[in-house]
Amino acid sequence: MGIHQSELDKRMEHFRSGCIKAGLKLTQQRLEIFKALAARDDHPDAEALFSSLRSHMPTLSLDTVYRTLWLLNDLGLINTLGPRRESIRFDANLRQHHHFVCLRCGLTRDFESDLLNELPIPEDAHAMGKVLASQVELRGICDSCSQIEAL
Amino acid sequence: MGIHQSELDKRMEHFRSGCIKAGLKLTQQRLEIFKALAARDDHPDAEALFSSLRSHMPTLSLDTVYRTLWLLNDLGLINTLGPRRESIRFDANLRQHHHFVCLRCGLTRDFESDLLNELPIPEDAHAMGKVLASQVELRGICDSCSQIEAL
DNA sequence: TCCTATTTAAGAATTATTCTTATACAGGAA
DNA sequence: TTCCTGTATAAGAATAATTCTTAAATAGGA
Numbered sequence: 042m043g044i045h046q047s048e049l050d051k052r053m054e055h056f057r058s059g060c061i062k063a064g065l066k067l068t069q070q071r072l073e074i075f076k077a078l079a080a081r082d083d084h085p086d087a088e089a090l091f092s093s094l095r096s097h098m099p100t101l102s103l104d105t106v107y108r109t110l111w112l113l114n115d116l117g118l119i120n121t122l123g124p125r126r127e128s129i130r131f132d133a134n135l136r137q138h139h140h141f142v143c144l145r146c147g148l149t150r151d152f153e154s155d156l157l158n159e160l161p162i163p164e165d166a167h168a169m170g171k172v173l174a175s176q177v178e179l180r181g182i183c184d185s186c187s188q189i190e191a192l
Numbered sequence: 193m194g195i196h197q198s199e200l201d202k203r204m205e206h207f208r209s210g211c212i213k214a215g216l217k218l219t220q221q222r223l224e225i226f227k228a229l230a231a232r233d234d235h236p237d238a239e240a241l242f243s244s245l246r247s248h249m250p251t252l253s254l255d256t257v258y259r260t261l262w263l264l265n266d267l268g269l270i271n272t273l274g275p276r277r278e279s280i281r282f283d284a285n286l287r288q289h290h291h292f293v294c295l296r297c298g299l300t301r302d303f304e305s306d307l308l309n310e311l312p313i314p315e316d317a318h319a320m321g322k323v324l325a326s327q328v329e330l331r332g333i334c335d336s337c338s339q340i341e342a343l
Numbered sequence: 344t345c346c347t348a349t350t351t352a353a354g355a356a357t358t359a360t361t362c363t364t365a366t367a368c369a370g371g372a373a
Numbered sequence: 374t375t376c377c378t379g380t381a382t383a384a385g386a387a388t389a390a391t392t393c394t395t396a397a398a399t400a401g402g403a
Contacts, residue, residue, distance in 0.1 A: 052284060066349065066400050079284040084300045086281045088390080102352045107391065110282050122281045122291070122300060129359090130237045131261050132271045133203060133230040140273070141320040149235045149273060152316040160311075160328060165303040169292040170334035177311060177328055183321035217369050217380065239359080253383045258360065280390090 044080050052079040059118045073098060074109045075118070084122055139176050143183035145190075150183075195231050203230040210269045224249060225260045226269070235273055290327050294334035296341075301334075 056075045060067055077090050085093070091106045113119045130149065137158050138151045157177045166172060182190070207226045211218055228241050236244070242257045264270045281300065288309050289302045308328045317323060333341070 055286075068350065068400070070351070075284070078282060082285065082302055084281040084283050086390090090282075100352065102354090103390095104353080104392075105351060108351090114282070118286075120283045120286065122283050130235040130273045131229060131241075131265070132235050132273055133226070133269075134233065135206075135269075135271065139317070141317050141323070143321060144324070150320050151233055152314060152320070154314040154316070156312060157314070161307060162330065163303060163305040163308070165305070166290070166292050166330055169301050169303070170294060170332045171338060172292070172330045172332040173295070174331045175328060176331075177326060179313065179317055179323045180325045180327075181321045181323040187322060219369070219381065221382070237359090251383065253385090254359095255361075255384080256382060259381085 044082055049076075049080055056113075056118055059116060063116055065112075065116075070098070070101060070105050071109055073101075074106055075113065078110075078119065137174070137176070139178070141179045141181065141183075143186055144180055145182055145186040148183045148185075195233055200227075200231055207264075207269055210267060214267055216263075216267075221249070221252060221256050222260055224252075225257055226264065229261070229270065288325070288327070290329070292330045292332065292334075294337055295331055296333055296337040299334045299336075 053076060056079070057067065060071065065071070073094055074090060077094055078085065087103065087106045087110055090110075091101065091103045094101055094106070110119065114121055132151075134151055136153065138153050139157055141150045141152060142148070154177075158175075160175050160177075162172055162175065204227060207230070208218065211222065216222070224245055225241060228245055229236065238254065238257045238261055241261075242252065242254045245252055245257070261270065265272055283302075285302055287304065289304050290308055292301045292303060293299070305328075309326075311326050311328075313323055313326065
């Protein structure tokens with residue numbers, strides 16, 4: 042799905058060295074799961090990866106897909122999209138605004154910025170569809186988590 | 193949690209007129225659920241709202257909180273944060289990039305932009321914590337959904 | 344090749360969310 | 374105001390995503 046072989050090779054190499062550096066075993070499952078994910082750019086969920094892998098690996102378990110993905114996420118070898126949330130969160134603020142998300146505790150705070158409200162939309166994005174809204178998501182460590190880490 | 197009375201009044205008024213316009217009954221539950229959400233700015237989930245309301249409304253059910261929040265979301269009276277996702281999605285693309293999310297089908301596509309990679313961070317956001325990364329999320333309707341709607 | 348800590352498969356368990364159904368109530372009509 | 378009726382709710386069962394438990398398998402070093 043739109044990933045060039047050279048890019049895929051690069052991702053696989055980065056994955057291998059990352060695993061070795063972390064002292065992780067290079068199991069068949071980890072290699073296949075990462076490769077399946079790295080080969081596509083449509084952000085599949087665990088179930089979708091699992092289905093696509095079952096034909097090659099009939100004994101693969103869904104649990105292994107989840108464990109592997111979270112493990113790689115913790116190592117920084119992949120990312121989850123948007124803020125990690127245990128459940129969907131809601132927001133009553135209808136004004137255009139932006140988010141600061143704490144990577145540790147999940148705290149999500151709004152902020153406003155006239156400048157960020159008027160971002161230039163790249164041609165690439167227009168090619169994907171009709172853009173109706175834009176917002177900026179900042180990720181970082183909130184003050185309260187910073188204090189805890191400083192202990 | 194940081195919402196001024198005047199802002200809360202404004203939100204409540206918008207909510208009331210929105211319900212009436214949509215022909216919805218102004219039940220005690222809807223008023224309380226919306227008010228509880230509108231009064232805070234920390235993006236609670238349904239469970240958190242439910243707990244905070246139970247003391248006033250011992251017979252309130254969690255299901256009603258969910259139904260009400262999704263209903264208000266559909267009416268545009270509140271928003272969910274980030275892309276609606278049935279399950280958490282993963283991403284192997286480690287380069288800085290941005291997202292286009294289709295509001296209809298949930299399709300999420302990456303795009304890159306040097307310009308958007310270097311956004312000015314407002315002072316307000318710095319005050320919330322240490323900013324480590326930024327990304328732009330565009331919401332809209334993808335080409336394929338636009339075609340379906342045009343039928 | 345052998346050994347052992349790590350990893351996996353399988354399925355049970357858990358948690359968030361939605362569905363089902365009988366009851367309650369908002370708001371219009373009398 | 375009181376009655377009526379469609380809409381909304383409570384309660385708990387059902388479902389779906391994710392995680393846990395445990396016994397078996399295996400990567401990689403000795």
